[in-house]
Amino acid sequence: MPGIAMAEPGRIKRLCPGDQKRVNVGVNGTANGTATIQITYEGDILTTQTVDLSLGLTNYTSDLSSLARHESPEWFDDAKFGIFIHWGPYAVPGWGNSTPWESYAEWFWWYTTHPAADKSSTEAYRLRTFGPDWNYDDSFANFTATNFSPEAWVDLIAASGAKYFVLTTKHHDGFALFDTGDTTHRNSLHYGPHRDLVRELFTAAAIHQPHLKRGTYFSLPEWFNPDFAPYGFAQLPGNTSTSWPGLPAVNPFTGEVEPYTGRIPLPNEGNFIDSLLLPQMQTLAHTYGTDIMWCDCGAANATAVFAASFFNQDKQVAINSRCGIPQAADFDTPEYATFSSAQRRKWESNMGMDPYSYGYNRATPADGYMNASTIVRDLVDIVSKNGNFLLDVGPRADGTIVEAEERNLREAGRWIAGHAEAVFGTRYWFVMAEGNAGAVRFTQAEDAFYVLWVEEPVLRDGKVVVEAPLPLLGADRVVVLTGDDDTAGDWEVQWEKVEGAFRFDVPLEAWEGEQYCWVLKIEYRA
Numbered sequence: 001m002p003g004i005a006m007a008e009p010g011r012i013k014r015l016c017p018g019d020q021k022r023v024n025v026g027v028n029g030t031a032n033g034t035a036t037i038q039i040t041y042e043g044d045i046l047t048t049q050t051v052d053l054s055l056g057l058t059n060y061t062s063d064l065s066s067l068a069r070h071e072s073p074e075w076f077d078d079a080k081f082g083i084f085i086h087w088g089p090y091a092v093p094g095w096g097n098s099t100p101w102e103s104y105a106e107w108f109w110w111y112t113t114h115p116a117a118d119k120s121s122t123e124a125y126r127l128r129t130f131g132p133d134w135n136y137d138d139s140f141a142n143f144t145a146t147n148f149s150p151e152a153w154v155d156l157i158a159a160s161g162a163k164y165f166v167l168t169t170k171h172h173d174g175f176a177l178f179d180t181g182d183t184t185h186r187n188s189l190h191y192g193p194h195r196d197l198v199r200e201l202f203t204a205a206a207i208h209q210p211h212l213k214r215g216t217y218f219s220l221p222e223w224f225n226p227d228f229a230p231y232g233f234a235q236l237p238g239n240t241s242t243s244w245p246g247l248p249a250v251n252p253f254t255g256e257v258e259p260y261t262g263r264i265p266l267p268n269e270g271n272f273i274d275s276l277l278l279p280q281m282q283t284l285a286h287t288y289g290t291d292i293m294w295c296d297c298g299a300a301n302a303t304a305v306f307a308a309s310f311f312n313q314d315k316q317v318a319i320n321s322r323c324g325i326p327q328a329a330d331f332d333t334p335e336y337a338t339f340s341s342a343q344r345r346k347w348e349s350n351m352g353m354d355p356y357s358y359g360y361n362r363a364t365p366a367d368g369y370m371n372a373s374t375i376v377r378d379l380v381d382i383v384s385k386n387g388n389f390l391l392d393v394g395p396r397a398d399g400t401i402v403e404a405e406e407r408n409l410r411e412a413g414r415w416i417a418g419h420a421e422a423v424f425g426t427r428y429w430f431v432m433a434e435g436n437a438g439a440v441r442f443t444q445a446e447d448a449f450y451v452l453w454v455e456e457p458v459l460r461d462g463k464v465v466v467e468a469p470l471p472l473l474g475a476d477r478v479v480v481l482t483g484d485d486d487t488a489g490d491w492e493v494q495w496e497k498v499e500g501a502f503r504f505d506v507p508l509e510a511w512e513g514e515q516y517c518w519v520l521k522i523e524y525r526a
Contacts, residue, residue, distance in 0.1 A: 003031030004055055013446055013524045016471040019430050024074075030056030060311040062304040064327040070307075072330040072346040073316030076292075078425045079163035079213065080383050081416070083409075084350055084392035085153075086168050086217075086358035089175050089192065091397040092139035095125050096354075096361035098368070105394065106359030109136040109173055110223060113249045113258075123252055132253035136173065137261040139397075145193035148399025150204035156401065158209045160409040161416030163424065165205070166215035166294045166390060169198050169284060172244070174222035174260070176280070178288060183276045186262030198288055215292030216284045220277060220324060221299045224249040224260060227272040231300035244299065246272075278302040285310050285317075295323035303328050320348070331388070338378070342385040342428050349382050352392040353405050360394035366404040372411035376516040377454040379416070379423065384441035384452070386428040415516050418483020422450040422519050431468055440466060449522040450481070457518055462508055467501045475526040480510040481519040493520060 010023030032054045039046045060066050086106050096105035097120035103111060111118035112126045126134070157165050170176040176187035178198035188197050198216070205212045221244040222228050228246030249258040266275040277300075284290045285306070293310060295303070301324035310317055321329035332347040336356065339347065352358045353370040370378075375391065382389045393405045416423065426443035439455035449471055457464045472478070472495070480491035491510035496503050504520060511518055 002033065004029035004035070011446070014444075014449070014471045014473075016469060018469075019471070021427070027055060058311075060308045062308045064304065064325065067304065067307050067311070067325070068327040070311050070319075070328070070330060072318050075213065075316055076164075076318050076331070076388070077346065077427075080388050080424050080426075081160075081162045081379055082164040082166060082213075082215070082348075082388060082390045083157045083160060083162045084166050084217070084352075084358065084390045085395065086171070086352075086360075086392055087197075087395045087399075088168060088171050088173065088177065088359070089136070089139040089143040089397075090171065090173065091360045091395065092142045093126065093129065094360040094362040094396065095122060095129075096120055096357040096359070096363060097122070097125075098361075098363040098365075099355050102356040102361070102363070104359065105354075105357040105361040106168075106171055108359075109249065112136075112252055115252065127253060132251075135251060135258040136249065137259050140175070140191040140261065143188075143192035143397050145188070145195060145197060145397075145399040148193070148195075148197070148200075148395075150200045151208050153201060153401070154205045154209040154212060156406055156409060157205075157212060160391075160413040161420070162391075163211070164213035164215060164292065166217050166292060167198060167201060168217040170219055170222075170280070171217075172219045172221060172223045172297070174219075174225050175262075178284065180280055181283065182264070182267050183279050184262055185264055186260070190262055198284075202288055213291040214289070215294050216288065216290040217294045217296060218281060218284060219296045220301050220322075221246070221297050222272075224258070225263065225272070226260065227263070227266060227276065228300075231272065244297070273300055273302050278306060281306045282309065285313075291315075291317055293317070293319045293323065295320060298322055298324040301325065338382055338387065339385055342430060344386070346386060346388075348388040348390050349378075350390040350392065351378075352394065353408065354392075354394060358392045358394055360396050360402070366402075369402065369404045369408060372408050372415065373516050375408065375412035376415050379412075380441050380452050380454055380517050383423055383426065384428055384443055412516075415483060419481055419517070419519055421445070421448070422452060422481060422521065426450065440468070442468070444471075447524050449524070451520040451522070453518040457506075457511075459506060459508070462505055464504050464506055465501050466504070469500075470502050470522065472497075472502060472522050473524075473526045477523040477525055478504065479521050479523065480506060481521045482510065482514060484513075 004027045007028050008026030010025040012021055034050050035053045036050055038048050090106045090108050093108045096103050101120050103120040111122035115123045169178050174186050179189055179196055180187050202214050205214055223244055232246030251258050303323040303325045307328040318330045319328050321332045334349050336351045338349045354361050354364050355368055379389045395401050426445050429442040429444050439453050441452045443450045478493040478495055494505040
């Protein structure tokens, strides 16, 4: 095609029947037009076709068809594992009860003013702990961040094996952890710790763990902000509707209206969307430099305008599926759930280390948090289905992280570090898992294929059988991936194909000491 020249051809080392792969082709130049694509094998042209191409930086507009062209960036596909952090004044009560009556602790204010939705005795806890005259905003004074060490946080995130993090910059209570300028004073600079907590964490990451991508959770609605009232209770049609009130909260014991501390008149007598929500999102994008805009609750929004400016930056960024406009979404976000099969569209499962809370819940015992085994197995399962795993921790009000959460993250991180090549930068395989369930998962890279057991494989006479059409050829080398630098690659595995299945002769001592997940690596040689 005139105006461009191929700089680097795309290459595929192995493509088995029924599979498909995406390749990157490097080109120099920018142009629009029709290009000819050839697929060759050992010098022979197998097929030729023409395609319409538009090469160069895309200029996104707020038109939905324009936004729909954006995809999750390659770094996000490679990253696989992120840490979610729910932190705010809700950590002061820190209450979500315990299983089977547990609810999200970060919803404390909502549940105490909407007892019909509460299954965790939140209202009773509020009364006996704080008394009838306490209002939610009284928690601001005790949200101190006294022991918050942003460097320690990012070091823990890196030690867990995660490649990115997402911090709650503002939850549904409307309390922000960043400088919201003249949109509101309801933030951590004016109340509580009197610190810019987002800036501190982002700066620590940039200095001490620069490989970590930085994301921002941002709630579109604010439950009890009177400025949100015009959008409350589904008064507006389509994707501008909402199920949140936008009315002042009422103290359930005194009947008095609770304050909405820090609220100030909106600039230029504007509305909530144009004068508060959009400027705050733009601040996170262009002042704080977020890599991921992780919205919540959809509802009334200015996402089309925001996404156009966000996508037109000179870096790769991503938006999740909760910003109110499906066309702007780069990935889907199942909550405390995963998919049973591989998904062609990129997705990210988010769940807490707490059994059923994102924010800190003082009712959860140490042995109730997700352990290293579950972290590793969930990660492998999700990655094998084209997903990312966003795992949440809920720090205390003083900025300390629950000891059990830190311990389990570090333990999982040791396994992840030793088996990183089977996880990060890989792509899913359409066959996915053996049968409809089973314990076998698969990932693949350009030069290798990985077979991962999320349950300890049963060896019969030193052999393990995989009933799947693996992309394994006679010249390939199969090794046990142990995660031990001293023995990595030492355990070569003999194999044979028998009646449509593959039988691997694994030395008994090869997997000795392995735990959580057991991995075979197929090194492509042909």
